[in-house]
Amino acid sequence: MTTAFNQIKSTLWENKQEYPLTVESLKQLIEHRIPFIRIKGFATHEECATLSEQSNFFTFNAYQDVTPKIEKVGITVFEYNKIGKADYFQEVEKASKLRDSIFAASFNPLERIMDKFRDCGAKVRIASEANYGNYYAGLIRKIENGTQLHIDFAPVEQSGWEVCTVTTQLSWTLYLKLSDNNQGKTCIYDRRGTPEDDQYKLDSYGYSDTVVKDADMIAFQPYVGDVLIFNTSNFHYVEPMNGQRLAVTSMIGLLPSGEIIFWS
Template identity: 30%
Template sequence: MVEETIGALETRAFEAYGRKRVDPPVMRFGVGVSDHCRNGLVTDDYWTALERHRKDWAALGLSFDPFETCRAALGADWPGGIRVGTRGGRSMGAGVAREPNQGFQVHFDDALREFSGDLLDATLVSQFAFNAYLSVPSAGGETVIWRHLWHPEDEAFRIPGSYGYDEAVVGDAEFVELAPEVGEAVLINPRCFHAVRPSRGARRIALGFAVGLSLTGELLTWG
């Protein structure tokens, strides 16, 4: 899976997340719903962008669907099943390929806080983040996760206009630093503050999607 997917992606141009919100820039191939959130709502242009995203992925000419492969592996031993989540009866994006060579700032991800009401046509009781690594740098690029969930007072550390926070927000909280190898995948609790360090050397490219646990015990994914 890795060789065919990264071989196809390396021939394509990646786009940046919205640069007013995401700085330093993070490149991606595909569409993330976070770029289409206004006042807690998913904007209509998400669906237009998602249609283009699906055509771009189909144009890679892969012999398989890498996101489906990842979902199958993740849900193989999960009794509740796994599928791409829906919103208003329409399937969300399956995931994106992200390239944060300059790193991700300290932040957390929580659909219950980002979006008004339920993001999906289901109530989520927990959220995870899945990443499968296709290319990693020779140095740097580590994912750092702190044992610190968001509290209202943390907003004093938010970088104005940004998704990120000053690293002082985590204080002296315990942390773990992960440096995955090509072909490995990780599943983390993204509600804990986390960051990605800048890379040195090869491109850092990973397939990623969010995973929500629904009230019915089903795993639902979205990009």
């Protein structure tokens, strides 16, 4: 049984193929059987340019304790993990208003991606916490110096929050502005993070390359207007970019009930 599953899995990875978003590909992505989904032309170049211009009016904040530097507009649960839930939910309203004003003056990629999931038959909503309300979702993010090798998986990072009950975590990223070179690829490995991998951790989120030794890897080349969806419990990193790399993004989680939640 295990062997058969692994064979299917590695065959689909070895094809180095890109998949569009369909009911079938979403299921395969959740099962780690394909490396990623690309939604070509999710937004027009004009929409992306308008949204990029809007974000020029706002201050980007760098994540604390994350090197290389990653800057964003919006808040993340990751940053409030140690600070606490109450402080996070106090910031949600302000951050959401700012996001909504940016989207209102351009277009709303968060609604659009949620609709795409609905089209695949998924029941989707913004993540919410009893006694607090909705989470914040939808960062505008600059990753220009690349990232370390890492995974994103709330169950091991966020104990005590709704998002830590997800059984699978994906992310979606819409690329808004990219310098005209073929850099800044997102490299995804056919290797899931496990608790035993903690020994390879370098700092708050980065891992040593040893952990992906011998694992298959596929590099996603971002293009303006395209969306990347992948399974973030697979090890991955972003290559440095000589220039600009601006995107909108959030996390996506599958709950045991089958519902799909969005948050940042």
